[in-house]
Amino acid sequence: MTRDFFRHARRRWYLYLVLLGIWTLAYIRVFFDATPRLPILFNVSGSLPYTMAIVNYRAQGIHRGDFVIYAFEGPAQAVFPGLHHQPFFKIVRGVAGDKVTVLGRRVYVNGEEVGLAKTHTSVKHIPLDPIADIVIPPSYFYVQGTGVDSFDSRYRINGLVPARAILGVVIPLF
Structure with a gap:
């Protein structure tokens, strides 16, 4: 019986290689950003120019410039209820003590412009x-x-x- 299995495995090695690859990716917690690059409503899960990354769920401390994956929460859940279980993949631009200011619709963190807020x-x-502010x-x-x-x-x-909403720090691969 065991001999038959190994004979089968040797002949169909490519099938077991795929299974081993899937298991390995799950084990090291690889995150795939499959968000289309053309926005539909918002580019919700991804919005960063990476398609594959490793997630460190046990990261100690989060710093400006870190890529993070976090669980969606907040008042927007009432408007977009389907996003509640959607993980978001973003970069940390501001940390505790940083000053966020808005002039018109331009948003600044510590005096550095970080973006323009859309009207709708x-x-x-x-x-x-x-x-x-x-x-x-x-x-x-x-x-x-x-x-x-x-x-x-x-x-x-x-x-x-x-x-509490941050699930882990992300290390982009490509």
Whole structure:
């Protein structure tokens, strides 16, 4: 019986190689960003120019410039209920103590412009207000994607991301 299995495995090695690859990717927690690069409503899950990354779920401390994956929460859940279980992949642009200011619709963190807040969503035309001026409190982060349609901390409805919502720090591969 065992001999038959090994004979079968030797002949069909390519099938077992695929299974081994899938198991390995699951074991090392590889994250795939399969978000289309053309935005539909918002480029919600991804909005960063990477398609594969390793997620460190046990990261100690989050710093400005880190890529993070976090669970969506906040007042926007009422408007976009389907996003509740959607993980977001963004870059940390502001940490506790940083000052967020808004002039018109231009958003700044510590005086550096980080983006322009749109007036409404692209498809459903839901009005969007920019985040209010604030000093980021402890255990909160200002996160942002690189796309103009990224749904991130530029908008009051999404706001700052609490540390409890961050699932891990992401190490982009490509």
